[in-house]
Amino acid sequence: MRRTLFAGLLILIFAGVGRAQLRVELLLEQKQYLINESLHIGVRLVNHTGQTLNITGTNWLSFTVEDTEGYxxxxxxDTPAPEPFEVESTYMATQWIDIHRAFAFRENASYSLRARVRIEQWNEDIYSNPVKFEIIRGTKLWEQRFGLPGSGQPNQPEIRKYILQQANYLDELQLYVRVTDESENYVFKVQRLAPMVQVSRPEAQIDTLMQLHVLTQVGRSQFLHLVVDPDANMILRNTYEGTSRQRPQLRVSPSGSVFVAGGVRQLRRDDLPPSPIFTRPLPEPPPSEEGAKDADDAGSNDTPELTVPPDASTPDGR
Known part of the structure; x- marks a missing residue:
């Protein structure tokens, strides 16, 4: 009887130590989101248990969300769990999952999110600390229906809608694009485009490929030319500087192409596609003995992170 009791106590002690040495953390890309905007959650496992953890099963990860009243x-x-993976001792691994379609979020509301990670080899559940975020309301500035190229019957193309919205993100005015079906009942994607200037209203034009061109002022004399495809993916981002004679403006050619007239193009590192001037490899400086020693010493106490490939089964918002 004493041996059985002693063995049971050892199991409980080991389980408690294991829970203490395995930490589950939640990472947020931002603290505020527009309704239907992608809400990517990073689930990080920090393993100091002294053993390799096998994260397996179809339900190893789940989330719960509460509102400010505790409901x-x-x-x-359901949010499909990522593929199984391993986390070696003294390592950490992070999986990113988009949960924006998994819960019935409302505008102008605050939420608290918590994750449960199932460790099958321990028969234990480990819970994260909660993280908080807000769903904010956007104001519609412009909208336009368009036919999706190559969709539907010859005389019945799929109709979608581009919508430009503005919202106060962390007390800063931001411009968003939303792509929906014709009735706005289904949202394909919401994309944050750029900061906005209060006194300026963005220009918008659709080209012959049904791509949305947006020209918006982001500074005293600085403008961004942005191009978004019918799935709300940004495919071009260029910066222009206005001059004393003329500010940049969108123009449409007789063939239907859209371009920027006026202003001076500025090459920047955040251009999309990247400007060639910033994509050329820089020569590496010769290593010094002192620099090599500093590199060996740096980060010796940090927990290394494993690279875990994203799960192909995670919903892409379609």
Whole structure:
């Protein structure tokens, strides 16, 4: 009887130590989101248990969301868990998952999110500390229906809608694009485009490829030319500087192409596609003995992070 009791106590002690040495952290890309904007959650496992953890099974990860009154938010669909992976002792690994379609979020509301990670080899659940975020409301500035190229019957193309919205993100005015179906009942994607200037209104034009061109002022004399495809993916971002004679403006050619007239193009590191001037490799400086020693000493006490490939089964918002 004493041996059985002693063995049971050892199991409980080991389980408690294991829980203490395995930490689950949640990472947020931002603290505020527009409704239907992608809400990527990073689930980080920090392993100091002294053993390799095998993260397996179809339900090793789940989330719960509460509103400010403590009520659980209704789940509208499951979030598939990423593929199984291993986390060696003294390492950490992070998986990113988009949960914006998994719960019935509301505008102008604050939420608290918590994750549960199932460790099958221990038969234990490990919980993260909660993280908080807000869903904010946007104001519609412009909208336009368009036919999706190559969709539907010859006389019945799929109709979608581009919508430009503005919202106060962390007390700064931001411009967003939303792509929906014709009725706005289904949202394909919401993309944050750029900061806005209060006194300026963005220009918008659709080209012959049904791509949306947006020209928006982001500074005293600085403008961004942005191009978004019918899935709300940004494919071009260029910067222009206005002059004393003329500010940049969108123009449409007789063939239907859209271009920027006026202003001076500025090459920047955040251009999309990248400007060739910033993509050329720089020559590496010769290593010094002192620099090599500093590199060996730096980060010796940090927990290295494993690279975990993203799960192909995670919903892409379609």
């Amino acid at each position: 659980f938010v209704r789940r509208v669909r």
